[in-house]
Every structure is written in C-alpha cells, then in structure tokens.
Amino acid sequence: MGKMNLDALIASSYENFYYLSGHESTFMYTLRMSEVALAVLFRDPNVKTIIIMNDFEAAGVSSDLPNCELRTYPTWVDVDDPLGLKGGKYEGKRPTGHQAQEMFGLLQKTLAEHGCETGKIAVELNDMRHSSVDTLRQAAPDAELVEAKGLFTLLRMVKTTWEIEQLRAACAYAETGLADAAQSIRVGSTAKDIVHEFQLSLMKDVKGLAARFHMISVGASFAPAHRFETTPATTGDVIKFDVGVDVNGYGSDIARTFVLGNPSETITRIYRALKAGHDRLLEIVAPGISMQAAFEDAMGVIRRSGLPNYNRGHLGHSAGLSLAAEEPPFLGPTETTLFQPGMVICLETPYYGYGIGAIMIEDMVLVTENGCERLNQLSRELVSL
Amino acid sequence: MGKMNLDALIASSYENFYYLSGHESTFMYTLRMSEVALAVLFRDPNVKTIIIMNDFEAAGVSSDLPNCELRTYPTWVDVDDPLGLKGGKYEGKRPTGHQAQEMFGLLQKTLAEHGCETGKIAVELNDMRHSSVDTLRQAAPDAELVEAKGLFTLLRMVKTTWEIEQLRAACAYAETGLADAAQSIRVGSTAKDIVHEFQLSLMKDVKGLAARFHMISVGASFAPAHRFETTPATTGDVIKFDVGVDVNGYGSDIARTFVLGNPSETITRIYRALKAGHDRLLEIVAPGISMQAAFEDAMGVIRRSGLPNYNRGHLGHSAGLSLAAEEPPFLGPTETTLFQPGMVICLETPYYGYGIGAIMIEDMVLVTENGCERLNQLSRELVSL
Numbered sequence: 001m002g003k004m005n006l007d008a009l010i011a012s013s014y015e016n017f018y019y020l021s022g023h024e025s026t027f028m029y030t031l032r033m034s035e036v037a038l039a040v041l042f043r044d045p046n047v048k049t050i051i052i053m054n055d056f057e058a059a060g061v062s063s064d065l066p067n068c069e070l071r072t073y074p075t076w077v078d079v080d081d082p083l084g085l086k087g088g089k090y091e092g093k094r095p096t097g098h099q100a101q102e103m104f105g106l107l108q109k110t111l112a113e114h115g116c117e118t119g120k121i122a123v124e125l126n127d128m129r130h131s132s133v134d135t136l137r138q139a140a141p142d143a144e145l146v147e148a149k150g151l152f153t154l155l156r157m158v159k160t161t162w163e164i165e166q167l168r169a170a171c172a173y174a175e176t177g178l179a180d181a182a183q184s185i186r187v188g189s190t191a192k193d194i195v196h197e198f199q200l201s202l203m204k205d206v207k208g209l210a211a212r213f214h215m216i217s218v219g220a221s222f223a224p225a226h227r228f229e230t231t232p233a234t235t236g237d238v239i240k241f242d243v244g245v246d247v248n249g250y251g252s253d254i255a256r257t258f259v260l261g262n263p264s265e266t267i268t269r270i271y272r273a274l275k276a277g278h279d280r281l282l283e284i285v286a287p288g289i290s291m292q293a294a295f296e297d298a299m300g301v302i303r304r305s306g307l308p309n310y311n312r313g314h315l316g317h318s319a320g321l322s323l324a325a326e327e328p329p330f331l332g333p334t335e336t337t338l339f340q341p342g343m344v345i346c347l348e349t350p351y352y353g354y355g356i357g358a359i360m361i362e363d364m365v366l367v368t369e370n371g372c373e374r375l376n377q378l379s380r381e382l383v384s385l
Numbered sequence: 386m387g388k389m390n391l392d393a394l395i396a397s398s399y400e401n402f403y404y405l406s407g408h409e410s411t412f413m414y415t416l417r418m419s420e421v422a423l424a425v426l427f428r429d430p431n432v433k434t435i436i437i438m439n440d441f442e443a444a445g446v447s448s449d450l451p452n453c454e455l456r457t458y459p460t461w462v463d464v465d466d467p468l469g470l471k472g473g474k475y476e477g478k479r480p481t482g483h484q485a486q487e488m489f490g491l492l493q494k495t496l497a498e499h500g501c502e503t504g505k506i507a508v509e510l511n512d513m514r515h516s517s518v519d520t521l522r523q524a525a526p527d528a529e530l531v532e533a534k535g536l537f538t539l540l541r542m543v544k545t546t547w548e549i550e551q552l553r554a555a556c557a558y559a560e561t562g563l564a565d566a567a568q569s570i571r572v573g574s575t576a577k578d579i580v581h582e583f584q585l586s587l588m589k590d591v592k593g594l595a596a597r598f599h600m601i602s603v604g605a606s607f608a609p610a611h612r613f614e615t616t617p618a619t620t621g622d623v624i625k626f627d628v629g630v631d632v633n634g635y636g637s638d639i640a641r642t643f644v645l646g647n648p649s650e651t652i653t654r655i656y657r658a659l660k661a662g663h664d665r666l667l668e669i670v671a672p673g674i675s676m677q678a679a680f681e682d683a684m685g686v687i688r689r690s691g692l693p694n695y696n697r698g699h700l701g702h703s704a705g706l707s708l709a710a711e712e713p714p715f716l717g718p719t720e721t722t723l724f725q726p727g728m729v730i731c732l733e734t735p736y737y738g739y740g741i742g743a744i745m746i747e748d749m750v751l752v753t754e755n756g757c758e759r760l761n762q763l764s765r766e767l768v769s770l
Contacts, residue, residue: 026609030598031709032417056737060608076698079607080738082651094698096717130518131511192593199594208577208613209584209594213415222464223445224411227633228593248612266467313461313479324416332481352441353465 007119104139122148255362277302392504489524507533551635640747662687
C-alpha cells in the first residue's frame with residue numbers, strides 16, 4: 001500500500017470481505033447480496049481493520065476480533081433483548097431494505113477519523129454495483145477512489161500455510177466425491193444421477209455437502225447446464241467431471257474424464273494431445289517461469305500432438321476464494337506474472353467438441369521452491385468404465 | 386412499455402435474463418458472473434426477443450427458440466467441430482476472460498437494426514456492475530438509459546399459471562424436507578445435523594437437492610451463519626427453520642419454529658404475539674388491500690398481543706426468481722401496491738432475541754379473487770419435539 005501511496009483498502013465483495021475480515025457473510029454468500037458489508041484496511045499497521053456490517057449479521061460475529069473493530073448499521077431485522085443481556089437496543093424505525101447510505105456513511109466517518117477522507121482509497125470499483133459506486137461517491141466526495149482488483153490479486157495469489165491446507169483438503173475432498181461418483185456410472189446413467197452420487201459422497205464427509213459446482217457431462221452434451229441432463233449414457237460416451245468443493249471458503253477446481261467402454265480413435269487422439277500438454281505444464285511450472293510462457297509452451301505441445309487447431313483463452317488460473325472457479329492470474333497469452341512459491345494453481349487442458357462432448361484434465365498444484373507439487377492423487381489417464 | 390415510452394427492455398441479471406429468455410445461465414447461477422448474457426425485448430410485439438450469449442453456453446440452447454433469436458460472441462472456451470457437424474467454426478484467437486465489449490457491441494448492433502440506437506432503453510442500471518455500465522455507455526452512447534427495476538417488479542409480481550405451479554411445488558417440496566428434518570431432532574442435535582437431514586430429505590425427491598438456503602438455528606444463536614453451528618440442542622431450545630428450495634428457477638421461502646420439550650413462558654408469549662399477527666395477515670390479504678395497510682395492521686396486532694416493542698422493516702415480500710429469498714414488492718410501511726389475484730407472497734412475522742434465539746412463522750400464499758390461499762400445509766403452531 002505504501003508503494004501505491006494508498007491510505008486504505010476497502011473490501012465489499014463476499015470474497016474480499018472474507019479475506020480482510022475473516023467473516024463469511026451469509027447475506028453475501030448465500031443470499032447473493034453485494035456491498036452489504038465493508039472491511040477497511042488502513043496503511044498504518046497500528047490501526048485496527050474496521051468491519052462495517054448490519055446489526056443482524058453482526059450478532060454472529062465475536063465482539064473481540066483480533067486487530068479488528070466492528071461497527072454496525074441497522075437493517076430490516078430487529079434484534080430484541082427481552083432479558084436485558086446486551087443493552088443499547090436499537091429504538092429507531094427499521095428500514096424495509098438494505099441501507100447503502102447508512103453503510104457508506106459509516107465508512108466516511110471511519111475514513112475521517114483516520115484523516116483519510118481526502119486520501120487515496122482502493123475500492124472494488126469495477127465489480128461494485130453501479131448504484132453502490134454512486135452512493136459511495138456521495139458519501140465520500142473528497143476521496144480519490146482507485147481500483148483495488150490488482151492489489152487483491154497480488155495479495156491473494158500467494159497463499160499462507162493455512163490457506164494451502166484448506167486448498168489441499170478441498171482437493172482431496174473433491175477427489176473422493178469424484179471417485180465415488182465415477183464408480184457408480186453404468187450404461188444408462190445420466191448427468192443428474194452422477195451429480196446425485198457426487199453429492200451423497202460429499203455428505204459422508206464431516207464437512208458436509210459443500211459443493212461449489214459440479215459440471216458433469218455425459219456424451220455429446222458438453223454445454224454448462226444449470227439443470228442436469230437426463231440423457232442416459234451409452235457405450236462409447238465420454239463422461240467429464242469438472243468439480244469444486246469448498247473448505248473454509250477455499251475451493252478446489254479439478255477435472256477428470258472417463259469413457260464408457262472403449263474410446264473411439266478420435267477420443268483417444270484428442271485425449272493423448274491434451275495429456276501431452278498437461279504433462280508439459282506439470283513439467284515446466286516453477287518459480288521464475290512466466291504464466292504466458294507456460295501457456296505458449298503447452299499450447300504448442302497440444303497442437304503438435306494431434307490437435308493442430310486447438311484454441312483456448314487460458315490453460316489455468318489461481319485457486320482460492322472466488323466462486324467463479326477461476327480467479328486471476330491466468331495462464332494466458334498476455335500474463336507476465338511469474339510463478340512463485342506458495343501459489344496454488346489449477347492447470348487445465350479442456351476440450352469441447354460437437355458430436356464428441358467434453359474431455360478435460362485439470363489438476364491443482366502448489367508452486368514449490370523448484371517446481372510444483374500436485375495436490376491431486378487420481379490417475380490422469382482416460383479411464384474406461 | 387408503451388406507457389413508459391420505452392423502445393426496449395434489457396435483462397442482464399441471472400433472474401431477469403431467465404425471465405425474458407427462458408434460459409438459466411450456468412455462468413450466472415452457478416459461477417455467479419454478472420452481465421455475461423443479455424436478453425432484449427422490443428416494444429414492438431412482432432419483433433423477436435434477441436438473446437446475446439457467449440458461444441460456449443449458447444451450445445446448450447436450442448437453436449429454434451419460439452419468438453427468440455440467439456446471437457453469440459466468443460469466450461475463452463473453444464468448441465471444436467472435428468466431425469463437421471455444424472460448420473462455421475470460430476477461427477479467431479480466444480480471449481482470456483469475459484468480453485464485455487463484444488457483448489455490448491452486439492447489443493448496440495441489435496438496437497441499431499431496430500432503429501433504437503437513440504431510443505429509450507430500460508436496463509438494470511443500479512444492479513449492474515459499475516464497469517458494465519461504463520462499457521454499455523461506450524457501446525451505445527446515444528441511447529437514453531433508464532432504470533428497469535420497477536418494470537421488472539411490475540411484470541414479475543403477478544404470476545402466470547405455470548409460475549404458480551412451480552411455486553406451489555417449491556413450497557410442498559420444502560415442507561417435506563422441513564418435516565423430515567424436524568422429525569430427526571433430538572437433545573444434542575446441532576444446526577449442522579439438521580441441515581444434513583434436510584438435504585438428505587430433498588435428495589429423495591426426483592428434483593434432487595435444489596436448496597436455495599436453509600437458515601436453521603438452534604437455541605440462542607440466531608444470526609445467519611454460512612458455516613452451520615455445531616452447538617448441541619438442549620431442552621427448552623427453540624429450533625427455527627427458514628428454508629427455500631428451487632423448482633425451475635422459482636423458489637419457496639417458508640419458516641417454522643419448534644421447541645425441544647416445553648417452551649418457557651417468554652417463548653410462549655412471543656410465539657402467541659407473532660401468531661396473532663400472522664393470523665391477521667392471512668385474514669386480511671386480499672385484492673384491493675395495500676401492502677402498507679396489511680403491514681400496519683399486523684404490526685399493531687403483534688404489539689397489542691404481547692410484544693409492545695416489536696420492530697421490523699417488513700412483514701413479507703413477493704416470491705419468485707430472486708435467490709436473495711426476498712423480492713419486491715414488500716409488505717412494508719411505504720409500499721402502496723395493492724394485492725392482486727395471481728400474486729404469490731411470503732407472509733412472515735420473525736423475531737430474534739438475545740438469549741432466546743429465532744422464532745418465526747412464514748407462509749406462502751396465492752392471492753385469489755377474494756382473499757388468499759395458503760400454499761403451506763404444515764401446522765402453524767409452536768410444535769414441541
């Protein structure tokens with residue numbers, strides 16, 4: 001923040017709010033509300049991080065957070081105190097909906113208290129709702145607002161030991177579900193059946209069902225489907241799992257492909273090319289190598305190995321908090337970021353073809369001092385069922 | 386649209402895109418991306434609705450949609466055509482991420498084709514990401530952009546027969562899960578255990594696990610929790626279910642409260658007051674009554690029935706597409722909208738108290754010609770377990 005001359009960094013999305021506050025907001029995660037809570041990190045490390053939340057959700061947050069201070073604003077839900085346990089009950093009229101003005105008003109007060117009301121403040125400008133940006137600008141008219149995305153990417157892309165453990169657990173947890181579900185597949189199985197088995201398997205774990213996504217395709221229907229397909233699998237079909245589960249807010253994203261019976265020559269050729277590229281990624285990902293170099297190298301291998309027209313925007317991405325499965329930086333043609341120890345990266349070589357379906361290998365790796373460690377244990381071969 | 390002098394209405398959120406296109410976008414619903422697809426409805430009923438999507442998701446959409454036309458833009462995922470089934474394979478370089486400029490560029494072309502490029506266009510201005518609004522304004526600099534929220538609320542608040550059937554099914558489906566999970570509760574049960582039973586019950590249904598949310602609280606911990614509590618229930622604890630499940634994009638939102646053993650006097654008093662207010666809502670909701678009148682009336686009943694300081698921003702809301710559980714219009718103090726036949730409304734009288742927990746009754750009702758029909762079957766009493 002010093003280098004960028006920033007006075008404060010403000011999180012307003014579910015993922016960055018969790019990253020700075022340690023609190024997973026139900027309003028944000030489950031009910032998909034945006035900008036209903038803020039976390040404010042000041043440049044001065046002696047100043048506590050300020051967490052601004054509505055009083056209903058805040059009732060679930062410990063009042064003695066380490067190095068954080070909680071400030072609340074009223075929402076439509078009242079909290080009564082009939083036993084006189086807390087005192088200071090809110091007496092005002094409850095609003096019908098979310099109070100963006102109150103929330104950003106509290107932010108302005110917080111900035112002013114720390115002499116930052118005319119400072120340079122990084123906020124999630126591009127991803128905030130348009131109305132939130134307007135309300136923020138009205139509340140803090142003298143602050144210089146700059147985009148925070150790049151800084152959050154820099155902070156989040158190298159993981160702590162604790163974060164690596166969550167991602168390692170999320171990877172193992174998804175692999176168990178994937179392996180259990182794969183075992184259940186028969187001629188006649190549908191994508192919906194396989195999703196069901198995947199969910200049942202996860203529910204056996206003490207963590208419970210924490211699937212982020214399970215993009216499971218059977219046969220030629222490769223397009224992402226919010227309602228799972230009920231077309232029965234027939235001999236020769238490819239079955240693709242692209243799945244992710246959550247452990248303490250950190251998500252895996254892994255993929256494997258199976259074939260019912262023996263693969264056709266076309267499928268064998270495609271798989272061989274994808275695997276050659278994926279092997280190459282596992283071989284070259286190491287500190288000091290750029291993401292664009294890894295992308296270009298592996299794309300070349302795939303094209304020379306049987307898929308001369310293979311086309312793709314990226315071959316992987318950072319793993320972590322985003323529920324979109326993919327988060328920056330990406331292994332793409334313009335990404336100059338170098339791999340660094342402590343990064344957890346998904347490496348993927350997906351293929352989708354009309355009349356063929358989806359074929360995909362995706363592994364998670366931890367970048368180490370001199371290469372990378374696979375977090376996956378499952379075979380990377382095309383397995384016949 | 387004629388009355389508002391609108392030339393076109395554009396949907397860009399998961400819910401309104403589904404409402405206008407009939408397609409549930411996985412990128413939007415599962416991966417939580419915003420403004421990655423658009424649906425454009427023109428005022429002229431003879432002009433087809435234009436659906437603008439990325440080519441990967443579009444591969445899952447039928448090419449002969451009734452009264453719709455599909456237009457696509459390239460994304461980072463390539464779709465191959467090795468068997469020559471489709472022709473016209475995309476040869477350009479695939480981008481790393483979402484192409485907002487391409488998407489809004491297609492929109493501008495579409496508007497221009499229909500002579501609307503300088504027209505009055507309703508868009509989801511407030512809810513769109515700030516960066517999307519900027520990109521849209523650059524792509525369509527001469528259009529007059531106005532907020533679409535009010536129009537979508539008007540369109541969505543009165544349901545078709547098909548929509549009512551989905552909501553009726555979603556209500557029944559959630560009640561089965563709730564009843565099954567309630568049966569499993571014992572001294573020692575945790576919120577996490579009860580959520581598990583709720584999920585298992587839903588999975589027995591042919592629709593599979595389609596929970597939108599399951600805000601289940603045990604004892605005094607009433608705050609919404611993204612990670613379910615593992616505090617064991619003890620005798621006298623209230624156990625509150627506030628749950629919703631999805632049927633074809635339409636969601637229920639219902640609540641019931643149980644008590645382990647006999648309720649304390651305080652809990653009995655609170656429940657009696659809430660139920661009196663809830664009874665009153667069921668009695669008075671009918672066409673021609675305003676939402677604010679119903680709110681004020683029921684608030685008065687609750688305050689006179691044992692909770693003189695009962696405070697709350699609203700006592701219910703429209704049900705339907707929103708994953709936030711609540712959608713406008715609200716039974717709140719300023720809502721002048723009148724109940725109309727065909728509305729499906731959630732009526733709720735929630736209470737949260739320190740040292741007490743959550744106590745809540747929430748029913749879904751269909752507004753009929755001369756009153757309302759409850760879609761719930763479960764008892765509205767405080768049931769001892």
